Amino acid sequence: MAKAIMVQGTMSNSGKSFLTAGLCRVFKQDGYKVAPFKSQNMALNSYITKEGLEIGRAQAMQAEACGIDPTADMNPILLKPTSNVGSQVIVNGEVRGNMKAMDYYKNKKQLIPDVLTAYERLSNEYDIIVIEGAGSPAEINLHENDIVNMGMARMAKAPVLLVGDIDRGGVFAALYGTVKLLPEDEQAMIKGLVVNKFRGDVKILEPGLRMIEEKTDIPVVGVVPMERLDIDDEDSLSDRLEQTHKGAGLDVAVIRLPHISNFTDFSVFERMDGVSLRYVSQPGMLEDPDLILLPGTKNTMDDMQWLRESGMEALILRQAEKKTPIIGICGGFQLLGKVMEDPDNVEHGGTMRGMGLLDTKTVFAKSKTRTQIHGIMRKGVGLWSDWEGKEVTGYEIHMGVSENLGGCQELVRLEDGRIDALANEDGTVLGSYLHGLFDTDDFAESMIRELMRSKGLDYGSWHFDLAAHKEQEYDKLADLVRSSFDMKKIYEILEAGI
DSSP states (O other): OOEEEEEEESSTTSSHHHHHHHHHHHHHHTTOOEEEEOSEEEOSOEEEOTTSOEEEHHHHHHHHHHTSOOOGGGOSEEEEEEETTEEEEEETTEEEEEEEHHHHHHHGGGGHHHHHHHHHHHHHHOSEEEEEOOSOTTOTTTGGGOSSSHHHHHHHTOOEEEEEEGGGSOHHHHHHHHHHTSOHHHHTTEEEEEEEEEOSOHHHHHHHHHHHHHHHTOOEEEEEEOOOOOOOOHHHHHHHTTOOSOOSSEEEEEEOOTTEEOGGGGHHHHTSTTEEEEEEOSGGGTOSOSEEEEOEESOHHHHHHHHHHHTHHHHHHHHHHTTOOEEEETHHHHHHSSEEEETTOSSSOEEEEOOOSSSEEEEOOSSOEEEEEEEEEOOOOGGGTTOTTOEEEEEEEESSEEEEOSSSEEEEEETTSOEEEEEOTTSSEEEEOOBTGGGSTTHHHHHHHHHHHHTTOOOTTOOOOHHHHHHHHHHHHHHHHHHHBOHHHHHHHHHHOO
């Protein structure tokens, strides 16, 4: 059975996903077979494994840091919020149904066998499992039915590292309060404290570190400096949505839909020199971009209504008249069509007019399409005029089928015979169900080069290698963890267990 160590936080956004990935990378570099695990994740950013199963995006990122393929065992329970009081419940990668928060809370202990089975499969295959918690272990109203923090640590016999975010202030109170709100036996499971997102001279912090050690009888095993690395950890994703200002270079505007999901589809553009990616949540922010991107959404029809009522739709249609390129992925693709029908009340019920930029009809269904898929670009148009015959890859997560009503160019033939990527006549509007499409080798680069050319910009020898960039960032993360943690102590904690 694998050795296990668990990263918990004093609150959400303390950096658990980030540091879990960092430890994963360190252990991998040290020659161990290592895998991530999170028993229950709540996120709208998800990923489809090779087996066609759905997990949280953060666990897919952590698996990437480990150098392994993501599997559903790494995240056996995924909750995708559908409202303020309910979520779609995904167990072992497959939809179990929609549940209100109270109903899920009352019944989630029934999912313990699923959690344990998934964990044990990983434990039999790997040397080390790095487990991530969720929120805070000191949510005393939720403690009785906990299966993701101390409840999971107990099931896995995993010693715990407790992470506090000093950038928000009050880190010592947060660490002390979290420890002391736990029962004594669970306090004993915390083997190390970590101060994350520190700015300044650590010597000034040292008196506080000594005092928190004395008050909790738990050693501080790491002080991690604030570091901006290009890692798609769950806690950092919301920060990206705050990028609202236009910078230098090509102006790429992502429409921030109320139910936005899987917007990591566009993160490749953040990494490109000469490209400014921003998120637009109000009509007055749109201005005159060079490219408009419509992301996925957990509720396409509700977001169509928001686009229309807010006035955003009218501005997008005006940009379409000016031949500004517009690309929609998944739910964004559905929004671009003429009509959406929901006969089974999957989302909104009834029929709704879409934006009408693509000659398509979408019919929502209860079954969810989940698959990794390859395809061949059978026709290159617009920004992809030189891509005919090239391979594209991605993954699908959607409830609904979009039909070409006759007026769209069909660009990609998928390996299972289906057609994806539909465009208008001149190729300025395109929709696709393929998440990860822009991660295909050279695909996004080719598109940006063509857009630069059309704008009369000199891109010279510009090139971007996404795979190499990611590996570089994971290695930087490992360097940060090694320099900030007492890794000798971490290995001692790992070896001793609880």
